[in-house]
Amino acid sequence: MSNESMYQEIILDHYRNPHHKGLRDPYDVEVHHVNPTCGDEVTLRVRIAGGLVSDVSYDGQGCSISQASTSVMSDLVIGKAVDEALRTSEAFLELMQSRGQLEPDEDVLEDGIAFAGVSRYPARVKCALLGWMAWKDATTQAVAASGGGSA
Amino acid sequence: MSNESMYQEIILDHYRNPHHKGLRDPYDVEVHHVNPTCGDEVTLRVRIAGGLVSDVSYDGQGCSISQASTSVMSDLVIGKAVDEALRTSEAFLELMQSRGQLEPDEDVLEDGIAFAGVSRYPARVKCALLGWMAWKDATTQAVAASGGGSA
Amino acid sequence: MTAVVLPDLAAGYDVDAVRSDFAVLSRQVHGRPLVYLDNASSSHKPRQVLDAERAFVEQHYSNVHRGVHTLSQEATDCYESARATVAAFLGAQPDEVVFTKNVTECINLVAYSFGNAAPGSPFHLGPGDEVCITEMEHHSNLVPWQMLCQRTGATLRWIPLGDDGRLDLTDLDALVNERTKVLAFVHVSNILGTANPVEALVHRARTVGAFTLLDGAQSAPHQRVDVTDLGVDFYVLTGHKMLGPSGVGVLWGRKDLLDAMPPFLGGGSMIETVQMSGSTYAPAPDRFEAGTPVISQAVALAAACDYLQAVGLERIAAHEHALTAQLLDGLRRLDGVRVIGPETTEMRGAAVSFALDGIHPHDVGQSLDELGIAVRVGHHCAAPVCRRYGVAATTRASSYLYNTAAEIDALLEGIVTVQDFWRR
Amino acid sequence: MTAVVLPDLAAGYDVDAVRSDFAVLSRQVHGRPLVYLDNASSSHKPRQVLDAERAFVEQHYSNVHRGVHTLSQEATDCYESARATVAAFLGAQPDEVVFTKNVTECINLVAYSFGNAAPGSPFHLGPGDEVCITEMEHHSNLVPWQMLCQRTGATLRWIPLGDDGRLDLTDLDALVNERTKVLAFVHVSNILGTANPVEALVHRARTVGAFTLLDGAQSAPHQRVDVTDLGVDFYVLTGHKMLGPSGVGVLWGRKDLLDAMPPFLGGGSMIETVQMSGSTYAPAPDRFEAGTPVISQAVALAAACDYLQAVGLERIAAHEHALTAQLLDGLRRLDGVRVIGPETTEMRGAAVSFALDGIHPHDVGQSLDELGIAVRVGHHCAAPVCRRYGVAATTRASSYLYNTAAEIDALLEGIVTVQDFWRR
Numbered sequence A, B: 001m002s003n004e005s006m007y008q009e010i011i012l013d014h015y016r017n018p019h020h021k022g023l024r025d026p027y028d029v030e031v032h033h034v035n036p037t038c039g040d041e042v043t044l045r046v047r048i049a050g051g052l053v054s055d056v057s058y059d060g061q062g063c064s065i066s067q068a069s070t071s072v073m074s075d076l077v078i079g080k081a082v083d084e085a086l087r088t089s090e091a092f093l094e095l096m097q098s099r100g101q102l103e104p105d106e107d108v109l110e111d112g113i114a115f116a117g118v119s120r121y122p123a124r125v126k127c128a129l130l131g132w133m134a135w136k137d138a139t140t141q142a143v144a145a146s147g148g149g150s151a
Numbered sequence C, D: 001m002t003a004v005v006l007p008d009l010a011a012g013y014d015v016d017a018v019r020s021d022f023a024v025l026s027r028q029v030h031g032r033p034l035v036y037l038d039n040a041s042s043s044h045k046p047r048q049v050l051d052a053e054r055a056f057v058e059q060h061y062s063n064v065h066r067g068v069h070t071l072s073q074e075a076t077d078c079y080e081s082a083r084a085t086v087a088a089f090l091g092a093q094p095d096e097v098v099f100t101k102n103v104t105e106c107i108n109l110v111a112y113s114f115g116n117a118a119p120g121s122p123f124h125l126g127p128g129d130e131v132c133i134t135e136m137e138h139h140s141n142l143v144p145w146q147m148l149c150q151r152t153g154a155t156l157r158w159i160p161l162g163d164d165g166r167l168d169l170t171d172l173d174a175l176v177n178e179r180t181k182v183l184a185f186v187h188v189s190n191i192l193g194t195a196n197p198v199e200a201l202v203h204r205a206r207t208v209g210a211f212t213l214l215d216g217a218q219s220a221p222h223q224r225v226d227v228t229d230l231g232v233d234f235y236v237l238t239g240h241k242m243l244g245p246s247g248v249g250v251l252w253g254r255k256d257l258l259d260a261m262p263p264f265l266g267g268g269s270m271i272e273t274v275q276m277s278g279s280t281y282a283p284a285p286d287r288f289e290a291g292t293p294v295i296s297q298a299v300a301l302a303a304a305c306d307y308l309q310a311v312g313l314e315r316i317a318a319h320e321h322a323l324t325a326q327l328l329d330g331l332r333r334l335d336g337v338r339v340i341g342p343e344t345t346e347m348r349g350a351a352v353s354f355a356l357d358g359i360h361p362h363d364v365g366q367s368l369d370e371l372g373i374a375v376r377v378g379h380h381c382a383a384p385v386c387r388r389y390g391v392a393a394t395t396r397a398s399s400y401l402y403n404t405a406a407e408i409d410a411l412l413e414g415i416v417t418v419q420d421f422w423r424r
């Protein structure tokens, strides 16, 4: 594939060897998200403890972008304070909506910067966001259920 | 107005001095026709006797084309055998649908040939046909009512 | 994607510069220069609009939305940027803009969507409910509501016309009441030229909780429109009257309403999941764009918006205002002419309808055509207005950004020639 | 009005001559020559079509039907000649041809018109009545019928798919029965490529007195169609898949049916008389063309029909047949490829869907794009078909008159490259 390919090595690595994949106990909330336009799906569990995202696990099927992005997401949010993890997810969302115009911040997004190129392909942005949206949904539910603010 | 005007002198003459205008007795059938797109209307009476169109009278309002054409029509059909008059009306219809492509037959259509130019204006063809359609309708009804063929 | 060279009018309104962008304006008709005064019916399109559409079709065309290949991604970009441009043109957000084929479809979309709402939905109508329109509506903002009332058992009411060509608001509070579900009215009338008092009507509708739809077919082309300022729930326009191509209309609606309304046309792209046994629908605007959308027409319409903004809508409005004043003034000086609609330039657009004593509008229009002057004659899809003013039809002259004072003079002289000819 | 220079192919099928008419085909994508195999989604447009539309818009444009001035008369002539051309293309009469914005609108038109019919009308549906479609329908020939059944209480049934990508007609007589009001089905499937046995299905529908609608979106572009030979009541097509612009579709219907059916969209031009209290409607086709029609798009579509006929539909069909055979044959020789749909060229069109073991269609499509090859991936607006064959999506290559044997080879090589890349 060409140099300007959206398939950066980082993406391919995460796709071939996804991190944190496989559903695990214990968890607070489990969600199931589907991308109706292509049938990609993810089942995702979140555990929140002491204001931290203490675990994320998932299973699913889909294209390389949705699988790799979910793997990168789990690396980025596990162990972070909920607040900070939500900010990271905002940063990723912003990058994805930038139509290739944004220079991503490696300090915040780490491996996530490999998805900058994907933002030029509107049809693939939803793939890259599938796992993130599932995580955000689950986390919001977990925080709400624990009856508290985000701390 | 220019030489290629649709307003031939013949048309203007009939418009200014319409023949056979004014409703008359006796008659067999009276019809009322309206052109919904421009509001032109005609009330028309027909009397059939011995297989002949023995009288046509009418009243109405509308543009020069519809008024003149009704006047020309009445000249052409009064006194003719119903069959022949119907053939004349077919010839006029054919001329009107010719989009300016037909050379009209003066022996058949007499003053009606002045309307050849109107056939180039689809929006005006309906005007030119208003009186003819009313006459045809009334005549068909009269013939049917008299329980006979067209003779 | 496409570089469009827009007219540079920094130095003032240069109507000749504008005219040079419209190929047809240099045509001859019956051996005379074309004087095109039928803009309320449809406008011509500048080469910038045609070039933008062609460049798109020749270099970036593909179906949109569903593809990952380069052309389909470029086409999607162009189509969605067009949506953003049109939204900005109306002071709105892109996801509040639905592309249709014309304004008639927009109004039917709203009427059918309401008709598809289940009992209990805020959009549902039934016996006892009312839809209110006005006596000056274009058939496209009249027949869809008649049909909706027929289907649902709701009652159609209308605000009547006064003798001055304006709405008679005497009974407004009775006509728009607690039973009123929708108040739909025209911003600027295509036959009378009347500009309606949007604020007063919207205020009354809000008081009783009725939805408002404003038919902007004759306002969007001619003045700056900000849907938030207008305060309506739906605003609709049609591309071909504002320098865009035929085959494209725009429905703007409040996002919360569009997302809550039932779908209208079913098919590809408007769905979320489809099973043989039932389907769920995408959020707006996709929900209302079933099938392959009017892709290149939307791109062209966006170019038309750019063109109008480059010339400047305020300047266009001022230019037309001057031409309308000149025409109304000229008609007033002629004998045997009756203006149907407001006789001054206050609260009015550029469409001017009139009747010539004793000469049928068909003959007026045709005779003017023989002088190269294009005006429209007929009921202008507003038959009840003609009936109200006791005429079968009118002659209507309507100017736009490319018309000149000399053309208005030509029309006024043409009217005299026509009168002389038909009164011989 | 417009002279269009059509390709001279008397000497045989000269694909290079055809290609030279399509500007986009000389584009590079990711540094490689574009190989456009997404024609089932939308086709490109030859310069003859673009030139015809532009010449019309620059010289003869105006609104149609209602005007007496020269431009409006010329525009009406061009629009109505376009109708005649399309009618002749289908072996039909002009007044049986309705212009819409796409095939999706055509199908909704029929479904809504039926839904508007009063009890007692032959078009009326209610509880106990049935609509029958097939499991291979495009969402556009599925969702409108689901919605109609929801509105009327009628029941939706469907002919299932067999394992071979063809309809399983075992239970046809039970599925299409005395209660069936409409049988609507696709002529050639956009996802499977399957060509359906029209005669057998129409015969059954006629036996029980059901109306038939044939979705010709994928047949009209590729083969000679004669609606009388087909024996259906309605045939629908969409312009953008047959070298025409986006924004135009065609409904052909038997004249006696069109004249008897209730209207769908209400508005200008579809009426006979309008009073505030009620309206009467014009005969077809006007009845179904509310508002300003898709004027220049119809003119362009007629030019596309002329182009297709100049090249020759039989020759186009033969050319595509050869390419399809080459593709099916090539796919058969590859490992890890599963064709979804008929695996031979009998009774089939040029759309070929396939799955590559272990590689998601999105990744297939995107990787092929990086090689310059445009194919479509997804459910192709036929989600039930994907579900039926146990895949979330497919990759689909679909050729047309301008594709070459070398392009099919490029695709086959591309697939191997993609497999190598993703199986590393």
Ligand SMILES: Cc1ncc(COP(=O)(O)O)c(C=O)c1O
Pocket: C268, C290, C291, C292, C293, D040, D041, D102, D103, D104, D105, D138, D140, D141, D186, D188, D189, D190, D215, D217, D218, D238, D240, D381
């Ligand atoms: C078989 C079939 N039916 C209907 C459609 C819908 O066509 P359109 O999107 O032009 O309305 C398509 C194409 O997308 C199709 O292939």
Ligand SMILES: Cc1ncc(COP(=O)(O)O)c(C=O)c1O
Pocket: C040, C041, C102, C103, C104, C105, C138, C140, C141, C186, C188, C189, C190, C215, C217, C218, C238, C240, C381, D268, D290, D291, D292, D293
């Ligand atoms: C005020 C008004 N509303 C609606 C329409 C209908 O527009 P269209 O024919 O583009 O749907 C028109 C123009 O004909 C109009 O002037």
